[in-house]
Amino acid sequence: MFSPQPRGARQSLVRLFAEARRGGRDGLVVSGHHNTNRIAHLRQPLAFLLGAESGKVLAKFRTPLPTVEVVPRIWRRESEVLRAVAAHVGDVPRCLADFDTWSLHGYLDGRALADENPTGQLGSARLLELAEFFAGLAGVPAGELPPLPEDWPREGDSRGFLAWLARFAEQDVHQSNRPRFGRLFDAVGIPSDAVDRFMNAVPRLTERPFSLLHTDVHRANVVVVSGPEAEHLSVIDWELALYGDPLHDLATHLVRMNYDKTEQDLMTLMWTDAMRRAGHEDMTDGMDADLPVYLGFEYAQSVFPDVMRAALALPGHPGEADLTEAAERVARALRRAREPLGLTEKVPDIxxxxxxxxxxxAEDGTTH
Structure with a gap:
């Protein structure tokens, strides 16, 4: 008599056929700072094992890249975060299989804002949709999220949360990369006590309830998806999710979306209104004083990854155009960090x- 395959056997088969499909030559390969993704249709027998129709479902075979670690990750499995989010925030990618070292996700077929509108204004309708996304995120119950690290700040301790982020920036980004990049940091004028300078100037922060944070809502992670009646926005890539002060999520969003001043102000107002309408008014307490602090932190901590990424992006034999492009990225990061870091020296020119x-x-032996 036929007996169903045990769960472990099915998972082994899924991994076997997913590995083969991941190594295929068809589909589209897209790479970012953290992952390389092969976008391809599910085929048999993998489609059968995942309960999908062969050739009809697009999937994303997601493989982490070896890279300089510049962002905190408190949860190893993005799939656990997606499971909690999907029940409360609508259209998010579904994790089809998590193999620990890489994962397989459903693919949201749409257009990234980074491709459709890389720098321009989004318009009030899309700003409102994003504001309501953040308000929905604030409603995800903490009890449905994966366990937090043992050293996590207590609920509502906004100052402790910012201090945790600052320790990560100093210990895991700055100090851990100083052996390789320290001379470059010094040469472009980043003080060795940059993070301490920032934290010493931080005033008392208002305590606010914590919530789930995405922390990386920028144009490449916002997808315009077609629906039966109208287009809608969906936010992807949840691997950097945190649990903390929601003003941090707003601040990283405002900076990384590259809004102009008008839309940055409008987005802030819409975020505040959406949070209050959703019953999270206490998450907006003290934001007039504290949002500038989080914006300053985003600019301050970004100088380290921006400088390292600019350096690492140089080709083996960089020409003048390569160096100018990289230098402009570094100079922009330095200009934005000047006030938060209390820099008094002139920002180096291009x-x-x-x-x-x-x-x-020329001195670094690992980029050639």
Whole structure:
């Protein structure tokens, strides 16, 4: 008599056929800072094992990239976060299989805002939709999320949460990368006590209830999806989710979306209104004083990854155009961090930054 395959056997088969499909040559390969993704249709027998129709379902075969770690990750499995989010926030990617070292996700077929509108204004309708997304995220029950690290700040301790982020920036980003990038940091004028400078200037923060945070809602992670009646926005890539002060999520969003001043102000007002309408008015307490602090932190901590990414992006034999492009990225990061870090020295000009990058590149033996 036929007996169903045990769950472990089915999972082994899913992994076997998913590995084969991941290594295929068809589909589209898209890479970002953290992952490389092969977008391809599910085929038999993998489609059968996942309960999908062969050739009809697009999937994302998601493989982490070896990279400089510059962002905190408190939950190893994105799938556990997605499971909690899906029940409360609508259209998010579904994790089809999690193999620990890589994962398989349903693919939301749409257009990334980064492709459709890389720098321009979004318009009030889309701003409102994003504001309501954040309000929905604030409603995800903490009890449905994966366990938090043992050293996590107590509920509502906004100052403790910011201090945790600052320790990560100092210990895991700055100090851990100083052996390789320290001379470059010094050459472009980043003080060795940059994070301490910022934290020493932080005033008392208002305590606010914590919530689930995405922390990386930028144009490449917002997808315009077609629906039966109208288009809607969906937010992808939840691997950097945190649990903490919701003003941090708003601040990272405002900075990374590259809004102009008008839409940044409008988005802030819409976020505040959406949170209050959703019953989360206490999450907006003290935001007039505290949002600038979180914005400043985003600019301050970004100088480390921005400088490292600019340096690492240089080709083996960089030309003048390569160096100028990288130097402009670094100089922009330095200008934005100038006030939060209390920098008194003049920001190096493009030529000075280019020379510093070229010297670092020549001395670094791992980029060639």
């Amino acid at each position: 030529q000075e930054v280019s020379e510093a990058l070229l010297k670092w590149h």
